[in-house]
Amino acid sequence: MNTSWDDWFAERADARDAAGLTRSLVPHGPDEPVLDLAGNDYLGLARHPRVREAAAEAARTWGAGAGASRLVTGTLAVHTDLERALTDFLGWPAALVTSTGYHANLSVVTALADRSALVVSDAHIHASLIDAARLSRAEIVVVPHNDVDAVRAALTGADGRRALVLAESVYSVLGDAAPLAALVAACAEHDALLVVDEAHGLGLRGPHGDGLVRELGLAGHPNVVVTATLSKALGAQGGAVLGSPALVDHLVNTARPFIFDTALAPSPAAAALEALRVLREQPDLATLVHRRVAELGRALGVDDLPAGAVLSVPMPTPQVAVAAQAACLAHGVRVGCFRPPSVPDGVSRLRITVGAGLGDADWAQAVDVITRVVKEHTG
Template sequence: MQDFLQTLLQQRQRAALYRTRQIHCGPQTPILWIEDNPYLAFCSNDYLGLANHPRLITALQQAADHYAVGSGASHLITGHTQAHHALEAELATYTGRERALLFSTGYMANLGVITALFDRHDAVFLDKLNHASLIDAALLSRAQIHRYPHQDLSVLERLLAQSTARHKLIATDGVFSMDGDIAHLPQLVQLAKTYQAWLMVDDAHGLGVLGKTGRGTVEEYNLGVDEVPILMGTLGKAFGVLGAFVAGSELLIETLIQTARSYIYTTALPPALAETIRTSLTIAQEESWRRQRLQQLITYFRTVANQFQLPLMPSVTPIQPILLGETEQALAVSQALYKRGIIVTAIRPPTVPQGTARLRVTLSAAHEEQQIDKLITTLAEVL
């Protein structure tokens, strides 16, 4: 076994696909401290800058005083507290749906939904750039899997028309995590209606950021539960904590409680974290300036980057990829930035297709214009 594992790792190293972890020793802010040195970071999903918010810290401390640490069991045993129950009710209200159900992570939420509702008699239709969790969920469900080219809805329509499956699910990211573009949800809604399919949106990167009040891509397009019956959102990105949820009808949520294995057989989130997320939801709604500030920074970044002719991909979201192409180049640029005190992750296959390696710049409301200036001028130097 050891020889086999060594061979696998050597292959990844030769292909410039070997990954390492950066160990920092402080809170999640635009400045991270690594080995006593400050690094300017542009790769966090803390879009609203809430991960280090003093009210969240206080909420966590106070909730830990009351609930202690672990939940002790799964939700269906003794792990479901008043904190969890209240958060689910507030998430349902926040998303404008009848009910919501907490999961430990977005990965577990997607696995739970698709494996609970679909089997080998059904079909799942996936954008080729969907998050890995949606792909893995479809594989585990044993449903027929159809993957269409990114945002190519003509191919999707043909696949839907040809399918004779009992049930059909169109599952898509709301914001695609590596490209930063937004799914064409109105057209997907129409295709789902035409071909009697269900639509599921993984809005991990849209919720809290997009839409008039931050309710994500469904609000951006003014869509409700009738058009998007299955909505998944995460709580460790814009909301700065941890966990995920699925929101929808009373029947959907009750069915998932009874049948979603990744919900039934998983220890519940610590109740202190549930209380912290409740505070985060409140802040995200009260401090709308955070979304406005983030949008200003996105516009500023793109304006200055275009002046330096950086190879930006089209995106109006906090995810701003810089397309470099070859894996080795993306890795070399990322390492050169690191030596200059800036952290931007090189995204390489298999996370993205061959030939599309990139730097994935992500922006937060906590960033400053001068930090963006430093990133772009340094990037221009390195490139």
């Protein structure tokens, strides 16, 4: 007799509980007395007065939603204004705004790879890139993290096929930077395309927060395509793909996650556009984040500081990680908790997002709480 759906759900839930991997949705209010070091609002722009007013004005002007996909009637002036601002800021000739960063990655990979292509994937890439590679139906070769030699070896086996290499500029779990210059050189040798997700580099790397790709002088390189999210350092929502005009034209005509998706709502598009303006005017926000990362790293005894805003602290087990997260919250500090399958190496961690949005006194309190809790739970 087949197992009923209710029995199957119960079995899966019991297995998650036993492994310490149960997750749940916890709603939060706008004025909770909790210091947030779990979210991705790295620069504190989500609640910046100018950014919020831009979002509100866009809703008053355009309404709550875009109303359709971008190829129907969903492309609004605010979308094209945002695309021009992104190309100027990140140093690319063309950009395409999508409804999420997830959709940006799905769009570019599925539109550029198919059964006849090869996708070389770093072992630590984001789930959106993993899903994109699977949906593309290309042959997938997963290489060890940041191993350029392994990438080059995989590309050697492409045998003339179109090939994509997938990487992040700054990785979201370990917080380390990809060896982008070496990866670009390897791709150029084999006429492959390097897709770089700048989700955790935009706003934090580069002299103006214009990302690690531009910081390294790789913006506009013919073997590079950049994807980004507008929901982290820019404090809004949405995604973007940046590259050549030919690339963008190809995506508009072939990328199913873009073609059949309702366009990004006007409010987050306008918010991201205003956040870019604030970022240009206040590059010291990123400087503050890096200074705080170094401060917390010293307090925790971390030797290798992350390249971005996320500092991950290994925990002995998933259960200990959850307990440490709960202890931080009990003392008024919210931190993230990464457990399998969200961690590529299987090590559970506290994920601490260092941001510029906290005042100095709140930041000092957060550092004190986190260091005490980590010491108590790791011995």
